[in-house]
Amino acid sequence: MGLDMYLRGDKYISQWDHSQQKPEGGSLEVKRPVVDGFDVETYVLDMGTWRKFAPLHVYIVNEFADGVDECQRIDLEAEQLRKIANALRDNKLPSNDDCYGCFFGSPEMWDEDRSEGKEHAKVFDAAAEWVESTSWASVTYQASW
Numbered sequence: 267m268g269l270d271m272y273l274r275g276d277k278y279i280s281q282w283d284h285s286q287q288k289p290e291g292g293s294l295e296v297k298r299p300v301v302d303g304f305d306v307e308t309y310v311l312d313m314g315t316w317r318k319f320a321p322l323h324v325y326i327v328n329e330f331a332d333g334v335d336e337c338q339r340i341d342l343e344a345e346q347l348r349k350i351a352n353a354l355r356d357n358k359l360p361s362n363d364d365c366y367g368c369f370f371g372s373p374e375m376w377d378e379d380r381s382e383g384k385e386h387a388k389v390f391d392a393a394a395e396w397v398e399s400t401s402w403a404s405v406t407y408q409a410s411w
Contacts, residue, residue, distance in 0.1 A: 268369045269318045271409045273393060275311035278402035313396075313405065314389040318371030319379045321359035322386070326350060326407050328360070339406045347394035347405060351387040359383075369411040 279298050298305040316322060327335045330346055342350075353359055357380060362373040379386070397405050 269320060269323060269367065269371065269409060269411045271316040271319060271323055272312070272407070273314035273389065274406050274408070275313050275393060275396060276404045276406070277309045277311065277400060279307060279309065280402065281305075311396075313393045314386075316379070316386075318369075318375055319386075320365035320367065320370035321362070321376050321380065322350075322354070323370070323409050324360045324365050325353055325358075330407075335409075337408065337410050339408045342393075342405045342407055344394040344398045347390045347397070351390035351394070354383040354387040354390065357383055367411070 281296055281298055298307065300306065323335075326340060326342075327333060329349070330342060331338065331340050359380065362376055365376060393405050397403050
């Protein structure tokens with residue numbers, strides 16, 4: 267058991283290509299991918315995972331979920347993803363004293379994760395770029411313990 271943290275990208279796959287029109291008018295229908303006999307409507311992309319990086323978790327919950335920590339999905343827009351990236355790069359995450367929880371790890375683990383802040387920031391920058399450049403896309407953060 268422990269704090270598991272997931273950054274996911276959801277990409278909707280339309281069954282219509284609005285950039286192409288039928289000769290008689292209207293959009294062209296597109297065949298969606300099929301998995302196990304069913305049409306795929308949405309791809310879920312694994313953009314990043316962390317284990318017991320409590321300062322990052324506490325930062326995201328406090329900044330974007332009004333401090334409510336119920337393992338809920340937290341929708342993140344590009345600007346918010348960049349704010350998280352900047353906090354990681356600039357070491358602006360909550361102090362270790364603000365990060366304790368039953369399954370949240372230890373200050374030694376958190377210090378090691380903090381020292382890799384610039385690498386973690388790249389994940390959030392890439393997610394921000396993706397959501398801005400992709401139609402019908404969204405990014406969410408969710409944790410479990």
